[in-house]
Amino acid sequence: MGDIVAVTGATGDVGGKTVEALRAAGKTVRAIARRPEQVEAFRARGIDARQADLGDLPALTAAFEGVDQVFLVTAATQQQREHGVVGVQAAQRAGVRALVHLSGGDAALGSTIPWARAVAEIDVDVRASGLEWTILHPSGFMTNLLPSGPTIRRGFFPQTMGRGVIGWIDSQDIARVAARVLTDGVHVGAEPVLTGPELLDGRGVARALTEGLGRRVRYVHLPSRAFEGVLRVTGMPAWQAAGLRQQFGIVARHGLDGIAVHTDQVERVTGTPARSMADWARASREVLLGR
Numbered sequence: 001m002g003d004i005v006a007v008t009g010a011t012g013d014v015g016g017k018t019v020e021a022l023r024a025a026g027k028t029v030r031a032i033a034r035r036p037e038q039v040e041a042f043r044a045r046g047i048d049a050r051q052a053d054l055g056d057l058p059a060l061t062a063a064f065e066g067v068d069q070v071f072l073v074t075a076a077t078q079q080q081r082e083h084g085v086v087g088v089q090a091a092q093r094a095g096v097r098a099l100v101h102l103s104g105g106d107a108a109l110g111s112t113i114p115w116a117r118a119v120a121e122i123d124v125d126v127r128a129s130g131l132e133w134t135i136l137h138p139s140g141f142m143t144n145l146l147p148s149g150p151t152i153r154r155g156f157f158p159q160t161m162g163r164g165v166i167g168w169i170d171s172q173d174i175a176r177v178a179a180r181v182l183t184d185g186v187h188v189g190a191e192p193v194l195t196g197p198e199l200l201d202g203r204g205v206a207r208a209l210t211e212g213l214g215r216r217v218r219y220v221h222l223p224s225r226a227f228e229g230v231l232r233v234t235g236m237p238a239w240q241a242a243g244l245r246q247q248f249g250i251v252a253r254h255g256l257d258g259i260a261v262h263t264d265q266v267e268r269v270t271g272t273p274a275r276s277m278a279d280w281a282r283a284s285r286e287v288l289l290g291r
Contacts, residue, residue: 005182006030006064006096008054008087009073011038013143013171014102014178018071019047021179032063054083057090064094069182073102074122076115078239084122088129098132098187100178105139105167105193106257112246114239116257132187138174138194139167139259140252142280145205147234149288152213157206158220160227160245164253167195167262168205170275177269192265196274199262205277212281213288224249 005022009015010031022029031042031049042049050063054074064070072087074080084101091099106113107120126133151158177194181187200208206219222230224245231241251257266274281288 003185004028004030004048004067005069005071006032006050006067007071007073008032008060009075009102010042010049012073012075013141014174015071015073017172017175018073018178018182021175022182023047025179025183027179027183030063030067032060054086055079057086057093060086060090061093064090064096067091067094067096069098069100069185070096071100071102071178071182072122072126074119076118076240076243078114080115080118081121084118085125088122088125091131092129096131098134098185099126099129100134100136100181100187101126102174102178103135103137103191105137105195105261106247106251106259107137108257111251111257112243113251114243116247116251127189133189134181134187135191136174136178136181136194137191139169139196139261141171141174142168142196142277142284143171145209146284146287149290152209152217153289155216155218156220157202157209157217158222158227158230159202159205160222160224160249161202161252162221163201163203164248164251164255165199165201165204165260166252167199167260168277169194169196169266170280173266173270173274176272177266180270192269193258193261193263194265194274195261195263196266197262197276199260200277208277209281209288212278213285224253 039049052059052063103119111117202219209217228245
């Protein structure tokens with residue numbers, strides 16, 4: 001068995017950043033991608049890559065052959081639960097030693113949020129897999145604010161979370177934690193909750209954006225149904241818009257499912273503090289402001 005780390009979701013946000021962080025740490029990485037052109041792009045950069053869909057158990061098992069650890073990242077789709085099942089089974093069949101699962105800070109089996117329920121169910125599979133494991137529970141991603149760029153440019157941050165608080169985290173910090181855990185390679189059933197350095201409600205997010213962007217951004221509170229309607233107008237699928245309404249209009253607004261938690265786990269694991277929302281906005285200025 002080689003000391004290879006396979007990363008699913010390698011073309012996505014956290015997965016892609018983790019691939020780079022692992023390479024920087026000197027680890028041998030295998031990127032798992034769905035399309036041939038994605039595989040070729042990784043290989044052109046000198047990164048081992050294999051083609052496999054998370055819904056294809058034989059292909060994913062083959063992609064995991066010779067791998068020591070897997071970073072299991074599943075996308076928030078209607079097939080997320082199925083993809084998690086396949087990911088765990090493929091790791092078992094391929095003889096993988098350890099799994100690191102990207103779960104969620106609000107993961108809960110009874111959640112009304114599709115992706116929070118899906119990752120909680122995958123967590124159950126990971127714990128029962130018979131493999132060594134670590135489960136990461138990150139809070140709300142700062143990068144999820146990027147689609148709000150057009151309204152932020154106009155000076156507004158429309159949301160429905162009200163005074164509910166979230167420990168917003170930079171996805172780069174999640175990747176740094178994942179890379180350190182995978183580089184150390186020691187898995188004893190830990191489930192660290194990963195957050196940024198502060199708990200922010202809607203107005204707090206607007207203040208941080210104002211500071212980071214150097215221009216005023218105001219929080220605009222929307223009733224949850226109006227928030228869902230706005231998302232639908234942008235072309236978002238109904239199931240996803242309904243899930244986001246639940247996530248922000250109910251879970252975040254009322255502090256349910258452990259979402260209103262702040263920890264220093266990013267610094268404990270990596271030795272470097274998590275990035276603040278203002279610093280993230282400053283670094284993301286060109287994208288947020290369309291420049």
